[in-house]
Amino acid sequence: MPRVTIKEIARRCGVSQGAVSYALNNQPGVSEATRARVLKVAAEMEWVPNRAARQLSAARSETFGLVLARTAQTLIEEPYFMGFVGGVESVLSEKSYALALQVVADLDEELATYRKWAAERRVDGVIVVDLRVGDPRIPLLRKLSLPAVLVGDPALADGMPCVWTDGTAAMNAALDHVASLGHRDVARVAGPPEYGDVWIRDRAFEVATRRLDLTGQVRHTDFSAVEGVAATRELLGNGARPTAIIYDNDLMAVAGLAVVQGQGLRTPDDITLVAWDDSTLCRITHPALTAMSHNIVGYGAEVTHRLLDLLNGAQPQAHLYSTPLLIIRDSSGPPPG
Amino acid sequence: MPRVTIKEIARRCGVSQGAVSYALNNQPGVSEATRARVLKVAAEMEWVPNRAARQLSAARSETFGLVLARTAQTLIEEPYFMGFVGGVESVLSEKSYALALQVVADLDEELATYRKWAAERRVDGVIVVDLRVGDPRIPLLRKLSLPAVLVGDPALADGMPCVWTDGTAAMNAALDHVASLGHRDVARVAGPPEYGDVWIRDRAFEVATRRLDLTGQVRHTDFSAVEGVAATRELLGNGARPTAIIYDNDLMAVAGLAVVQGQGLRTPDDITLVAWDDSTLCRITHPALTAMSHNIVGYGAEVTHRLLDLLNGAQPQAHLYSTPLLIIRDSSGPPPG
């Protein structure tokens, strides 16, 4: 089967290649009659634009880039990413944009990927996740003039366009909840402190515990189940055992629940557990976990829309997507005694 | 910063564009001295090939396609996919191939995607997952002459190149395990019967229960936690309550465990549970779940290697990746009484 090109359509319609191009791209320069004829013939012949050719001449790739600097293990464990990618995809596919997804080991490789993409003209723009404190990607993207939308708090985005959720408000809501149940000793099992979101929540935790006059302690982890288990063990064996633990993701919360149960403790009778990043995981445990819920799929979609807007000339700005909602389930209750 | 092209390198080296192309692609037609000089200059100027141009002239896109016909919800819930994608990526990125990932709603959209990709010359080959019984994608891919590697049993691949794991052997191992513990009444909470893997396991379950002289019953689901819960409830409320349940993925097994615990039953004392598709999920529940483990990341990598081989002219063939291994944990034990 011979591939259908614009040249062939031009021949059949008895017009020039250029005219066909104008007609197909809805641009002025051809009469409505001609346009209609061209469109009809193109449809009949099942013409599909050749991406490479278009990209080469128009200097647009119609592709967005997304780099995930996480281990394969983390990607598997955390439902977060696949949901986010799904959301991005849902928007892109309807605009018939493509997604270049790259999984790399660390931040340096991520930087190298941006360099390469910029040089290759591989992508029209990128979505940047896992924003850090003093993120080195920001100056690089500026230097490369690679359009980007960051996923994270404006306080970390240094004026670049970003989409964020209000982590501070969320932390306040979580602590208000446990405080109102009567808890005085609260622990936080956090992710790595270099992650922007974690940093924001660390600060919010500190401020809110002081405001509510609670005793707060923090354990930093790498977000993995293993370290979630270790942190929970430490907290339970601790002299100053907390009566409530707030985890920084759902995986560690589920892992923590298993530790609690393994030690013969009951939730929420003996200890209250709260998860972040709500997912099915939190719903299917027994008891079901109280969790801070965001709509990850929607988040991915929102970010993608912002990037499209940006390429269409919109002003770069910070955009608040939504504030996470605390879903109260069975793992939180009054402290013992 | 002006983009560096082959033309510019040619000018600096005082040779023609064509010679530079030969040199850079390690092809005969230039002396070693010239080649070295060209490579040196190219490196100095930080030349990166323009993908679109290369693709247009060489008629290779250096991109593989992967379509996932699942709901966003499933993708989030099942760790399987992200792991598989990670494995694919790990191979592609070192060959500097790209991955075109498309998430669609159903099989028809998946077929449409292949048609589009073939017309656009968007991908050099595709990886096909979730093989069905009498899969309509097989004839389409043949018709489009789109190179493909199927993920699934040769019995379903109709002679197309495929990579598979031995589901029958795995099911035998699982049933041997529960039978040797003394169980006589075994249930299987399966995925949708149109999925090839499920079909294979359904048959294996039937044959093995007969061989071991067990009473077997099967409930089909859509792989979701919700239906896993429903199926488990049904089985527990059943007159012929089984003493062991084998689930078709990890998610449903975890959900099933919650149901069991919610009804005040104990695992494995009252009922034995076995999961498929081992993941962190199975390890962090309490008790930890006995599970059929595969290396999903490695599986993705293997499939990708086969597709690369295929494009390099290898004979299409079925390739057994590995047989899943039963990891015995705390959720399986002798039946009560």
Place this chain on the structure above:
DNA sequence: CTCGTAAGCCGAACCGGTTAAGTTACGACG
């Protein structure tokens, strides 16, 4: 009737590579 203008279309350059075919220079061989 003439001229200006603009819509509609053509031809060709261009994007940045790949590659078939043609050209030289040089060494081997009869």
Place this chain on the structure above:
DNA sequence: CGTCGTAACTTAACCGGTTCGGCTTACGAG
């Protein structure tokens, strides 16, 4: 010493679109 073969390049066509300058033609104003 003429001929032939081959290594090392050059030239130019080509991939399939986009885009821009310029050529026709029709039409309205003066």
